Amino acid sequence: xxxxxxxxxxxxxxxxxxxxxxxxxxxxxxxxxxxxxxxxxxxxxxxxxxxxxxxxxxxxxxxxxxxxxxxxxxxxxxxxxxxxxxxxxxxxxxxxxxxxxxxxxxxxxxxxxxxxxxxxxxxxxxxxxxxxxxxxxxxxxxxxxxxxxxxxxxxxxxxxxxxxxxxxxxxxxxxxxxxxxxxxxxxxxxxxxxxxxxxxxxxxxxxxxxxxxxxxxxxxxxxxxxxxxxxxxxxxxxxxxxxxxxxxxxxxxxxxxxxxxxxxxxxxxxxxxxxxxxxxxxxxxxxxxx
Amino acid sequence: xxxxxxxxxxxxxxxxxxxxxxxxxxxxxxxxxxxxxxxxxxxxxxxxxxxxxxxxxxxxxxxxxxxxxxxxxxxxxxxxxxxxxxxxxxxxxxxxxxxxxxxxxxxxxxxxxxxxxxxxxxxxxxxxxxxxxxxxxxxxxxxxxxxxxxxxxxxxxxxxxxxxxxxxxxxxxxxxxxxxxxxxxxxxxxxxxxxxxxxxxxxxxxxxxxxxxxxxxxxxxxxxxxxxxxxxxxxxxxxxxxxxxxxxxxxxxxxxxxxxxxxxxxxxxxxxxxxxxxxxxxxxxxxxxxxxxxxxxxxxxxxxxxxxxxxxxxxxxxxxxxxxxxxxxxxxxxxxxxxxxxxxxxxxxxxxxxxxxxxxxxxxxxxxxxxxxxxxxxxxxxxxxxxxxxxxxxxxxxxxxxxxxxxxxxxxxxxx
Numbered sequence: 001x002x003x004x005x006x007x008x009x010x011x012x013x014x015x016x017x018x019x020x021x022x023x024x025x026x027x028x029x030x031x032x033x034x035x036x037x038x039x040x041x042x043x044x045x046x047x048x049x050x051x052x053x054x055x056x057x058x059x060x061x062x063x064x065x066x067x068x069x070x071x072x073x074x075x076x077x078x079x080x081x082x083x084x085x086x087x088x089x090x091x092x093x094x095x096x097x098x099x100x101x102x103x104x105x106x107x108x109x110x111x112x113x114x115x116x117x118x119x120x121x122x123x124x125x126x127x128x129x130x131x132x133x134x135x136x137x138x139x140x141x142x143x144x145x146x147x148x149x150x151x152x153x154x155x156x157x158x159x160x161x162x163x164x165x166x167x168x169x170x171x172x173x174x175x176x177x178x179x180x181x182x183x184x185x186x187x188x189x190x191x192x193x194x195x196x197x198x199x200x201x202x203x204x205x206x207x208x209x210x211x212x213x214x215x216x217x218x219x220x221x222x223x224x225x226x227x228x229x230x231x232x233x234x235x236x237x238x239x240x241x242x243x244x245x246x247x248x249x250x251x252x253x254x255x256x257x258x259x260x261x262x263x264x265x266x267x268x269x270x271x272x273x274x275x276x277x278x279x280x281x282x283x284x285x286x287x288x289x290x
Numbered sequence: 291x292x293x294x295x296x297x298x299x300x301x302x303x304x305x306x307x308x309x310x311x312x313x314x315x316x317x318x319x320x321x322x323x324x325x326x327x328x329x330x331x332x333x334x335x336x337x338x339x340x341x342x343x344x345x346x347x348x349x350x351x352x353x354x355x356x357x358x359x360x361x362x363x364x365x366x367x368x369x370x371x372x373x374x375x376x377x378x379x380x381x382x383x384x385x386x387x388x389x390x391x392x393x394x395x396x397x398x399x400x401x402x403x404x405x406x407x408x409x410x411x412x413x414x415x416x417x418x419x420x421x422x423x424x425x426x427x428x429x430x431x432x433x434x435x436x437x438x439x440x441x442x443x444x445x446x447x448x449x450x451x452x453x454x455x456x457x458x459x460x461x462x463x464x465x466x467x468x469x470x471x472x473x474x475x476x477x478x479x480x481x482x483x484x485x486x487x488x489x490x491x492x493x494x495x496x497x498x499x500x501x502x503x504x505x506x507x508x509x510x511x512x513x514x515x516x517x518x519x520x521x522x523x524x525x526x527x528x529x530x531x532x533x534x535x536x537x538x539x540x541x542x543x544x545x546x547x548x549x550x551x552x553x554x555x556x557x558x559x560x561x562x563x564x565x566x567x568x569x570x571x572x573x574x575x576x577x578x579x580x581x582x583x584x585x586x587x588x589x590x591x592x593x594x595x596x597x598x599x600x601x602x603x604x605x606x607x608x609x610x611x612x613x614x615x616x617x618x619x620x621x622x623x624x625x626x627x628x629x630x631x632x633x634x635x636x637x638x639x640x641x642x643x644x645x646x647x648x649x650x651x652x653x654x655x656x657x658x659x660x661x662x663x664x665x666x667x668x669x670x671x672x673x674x675x676x677x678x679x680x681x682x683x684x685x686x687x688x689x690x691x692x693x694x695x696x697x698x699x700x701x702x703x704x705x706x
Contacts, residue, residue: 005513012505019503117341119526119554121533123561128539134512135539140505209537210502211529215339219500219527254506259497260469262506 004132009255011131015140017247018147019206023220024227024239025150026199031228032235033171033191036086036096040104041224042217044196048074048203049212050111053120062125067146070204071197078196082189090188104217111214124208139209146205150198155236158290167191168290226270232280237289241281246270327370328363328625330355330612331390331420333401333411338378339499339525340403342554343604347425348373349594350605351400354612356593364619372396380410387411391418397625398423400611403604404524405429405472409699412437416697421627425611427553427572427603429475430655430683431700435690436627438634438654439681440611440647442603444479444549444702446660446679447571451520451547452483454569454662454673459545460517461489466507466531467522469496476522476549478702484520492516497523504531508538521548529556536564545569555600557668565665569673572603574644575663577670586643606643610656613640614649635691646678652689655681 001009027041038044048070055065081103089095126138158164167187170177174184210216227246231238249269254262277284332351335344355369363369372394374386383402390396391414399415399422402408408424415422416436423438430443455463465480467473473496481491492514495507511519523531532551535541547569557565576587576599586606591598618634619625639648645659662674684700 005509008509008512012509015505016503112337112341117337117345119342119529119556119559121529121559121561123563124533124537128537130539134509135543137505137534137537137539139537209530209534211526211533213339213342213526216502216526219502251506255509258495259501259506263498 002132004134007131008134008136009252011136011140012255013248013251014144015137016251017243018140018144020223020227020247020250021147021151021239021243022143022202022205023199024224024231024243025154025235026195026197026202027224028195028228028231028235028239029154029198030192030195032233032238033167033195034090034188035093036090036192037093037100038195039097039100039221040081040107041199042219042221043104043107044074044078044199044217045203045206045220046111046212046214046217047077047107048200049207049210049216050115050120050203051200052122052204052207053212056122062122066122066125066204066207067201070200070207072200074200074203075193075197078199079189079193081196082192086192087185087188108214108217115214117214120212122207122212137209143205146201150201151236151240154198155290158236163190223266226266230270230273230280232277232282232284234282234286234289237286238280238282241286242273245273245281325367327368328365328619329394329396330369330371331394331396331399331401332371332373333376333383333386333390333399333407334373335378335403335407336375340378342526343602344375344378344403346598346601346605347401347403347608348375349590349598350601350608351612353590353593354609357589358612358616364616365623365625369616376401376407380407383407383410384414387414388418391415391420396420398615398630400425400608400615402426404470405475406470408432409471419627421615421630423611423615425604425608427549427607429472429479429701430681431475431688431702433653433684433688433690433700434697435631435654435694438611438614438649440614440656441607442571442573442658442660442679443655443681443683444476444483445682446573446658446676448476448479448549449483450571450660450662450674450676451549451569452480452487452489455518455520455545455547456484456487456489462492462516463489463518463520464492464511464514464516465494465520465522466511467494467496468524468528469498472524473497473522475701480520480522480549482702497528499525500527502527502530504534505538507531508535508540511544512540516544519544519546521546522550523548524550529554529560532556532560532564532568536561541567552665552670553602553604557665557670558600562665562667566667567664569662569664571660571662573658573660574603574606575661575670575672576601577663578643578661578672580643580645582641582645583643603644610640610642610644610647610658613642614638614647614656618649648678650681652691653681653684654690655683657681 030038051070051073052066055069124139128135170184170187227242231242250262250266253265334347355371359368376382402424425440427441465477467477551568617638618630622629622633635651648657660676660679663670663672
């Protein structure tokens with residue numbers, strides 16, 4: 001293989017991994033920390049994308065519209081939903097699944113009503129560059145950078161801040177944390193909002209390269225779930241490792257064959273992984289990581 | 291069921307209004323209540339993945355029926371639309387199709403968007419003997435006496451895109467298409483036309499409708515280094531391809547011709563830099579200057595608001611489908627399915643927004659004008675027009691006048 005083609009392929013693999021990590025992180029935070037299967041994750045992404053569209057249509061700077069507003073807006077929506085719906089259902093996995101599924105349908109309906117069932121778009125803020133004879137999107141670099149920043153930011157938050165410490169303590173043993181004067185209720189609220197905000201960020205960042213429609217979440221959610229389950233209990237390490245594994249397989253096989261076979265390869269890899277490591281990668285290895 | 295032609299309501303009315311003897315003659319009874327509306331069943335996706343296209347088609351249906359009713363209806367009776375929103379779900383298509391055919395007993399069905407939905411409901415109307423008009427540009431080849439198709443087919447459009455590509459861009463193409471029957475058959479047509487014109491196809495990739503990441507596809511295309519890309523990608527997720535193609539800087543390097551691009555609202559929602567120069571060929575564009583075309587756009591905007599700027603061939607074909615059926619009913623002087631089919635097969639034509647449209651009796655497809663155009667700063671720039679294009683997709687294999695029992699879909703023969 002020519003070096004420039006290999007370079008392009010490597011770059012694509014990197015971008016694929018970053019995309020997967022981005023769309024998974026918000027789900028991983030909510031599922032990994034709270035054991036809530038958030039079926040509205042795709043719709044949180046969709047809301048993030050719509051926030052980016054609305055903000056850039058309103059004339060805001062495109063970077064603010066993509067990177068700053070979506071996590072804030074969707075985080076706030078997540079907070080409201082947690083207060084009004086989710087908090088009554090903690091510890092009831094089936095009920096939370098049903099509730100979040102309902103929220104997902106409701107959000108699709110709401111956005112369809114507000115914006116109409118049309119495909120919207122935001123223009124890509126950066127251009128392209130050359131790898132030898134091949135053109136590649138500079139925007140993929142932005143995605144990689146945002147994914148790294150999100151992972152690193154979350155790591156620092158959990159590892160270095162007092163809030164992170166309390167958060168981890170609450171997840172480990174809510175009763176003990178409560179005995180020490182922490183309000184688990186508050187922490188759950190913050191975690192859900194954080195997860196929703198990360199989903200919003202993913203939606204905002206992917207907005208310029210996807211067709212934005214009310215039903216767009218469905219195209220992302222299954223991959224996100226597979227990656228979370230493959231990653232296992234440690235949110236950051238798990239998401240990072242599983243995204244790397246699945247993103248690598250998916251991009252490489254898609255390039256060599258077709259996107260259909262690429263998806264099949266991803267699913268086969270996930271099935272094998274769960275068979276060998278039922279608790280996900282970090283269920284066996286690196287268990288003490290974050 | 292000894293009297294299948296009489297409805298419960300009809301029977302009640304009869305019971306109070308007519309003598310007992312009339313009950314034994316349902317045909318007279320039917321004609322006796324002339325003001326009862328003619329039922330036009332509409333099956334279109336007003337929401338879901340195809341809602342974008344479906345919404346405008348539903349509006350067009352209302353608009354066309356309005357015009358017919360304002361002109362006095364058909365056979366002295368008003369036409370009533372019974373519309374079901376199929377919500378982009380195949381299951382709802384079959385369910386509602388049965389409901390329209392068996393419960394509502396509609397006189398004609400207008401609808402279906404994807405080829406998958408058409409194939410889901412076509413057999414149902416065949417069984418129930420309900421006349422079906424399909425108004426979407428599609429891969430061509432359906433040959434079924436009960437079905438009339440008014441959209442353009444590859445033999446009327448894709449050949450012109452490929453001709454243009456071979457003349458202007460080069461001989462080596464890369465084909466990308468949606469992974470269902472429309473994409474597969476259209477890709478075969480593209481391959482056939484390329485080879486017939488002395489070109490070659492470097493590769494063909496199919497994408498399921500939920501694919502959102504096209505980076506591997508774009509790399510594959512770059513590796514193959516074609517002179518042009520032919521696209522039959524469909525739907526909201528696939529619109530991401532054009533954005534990613536532009537983002538990767540490919541826009542200026544390899545030109546694209548597409549059999550579906552611009553049928554939705556791509557022109558209004560994508561950047562001009564992304565859409566400019568993508569060559570398409572359809573039966574109609576909303577920037578055509580002809581008087582009837584302008585009048586159609588105006589009429590739609592008066593009824594549905596000034597923001598109706600994204601009309602496409604899907605709308606005018608729907609309009610044509612309803613008007614040609616109306617012509618058929620007028621000519622037959624009856625709503626009986628066989629009489630209407632005979633009338634529609636007899637070579638009827640009318641002047642609509644797209645120009646002169648004639649129903650070809652042998653194939654049940656339309657002979658119509660098609661146009662080659664590309665977007666230029668969010669408007670269509672028409673490059674060429676082709677008069678009276680014949681739906682030659684079946685190469686004469688489909689002749690419903692001679693063999694009315696034929697019921698299959700012909701696909702291009704790549705060996706020949």
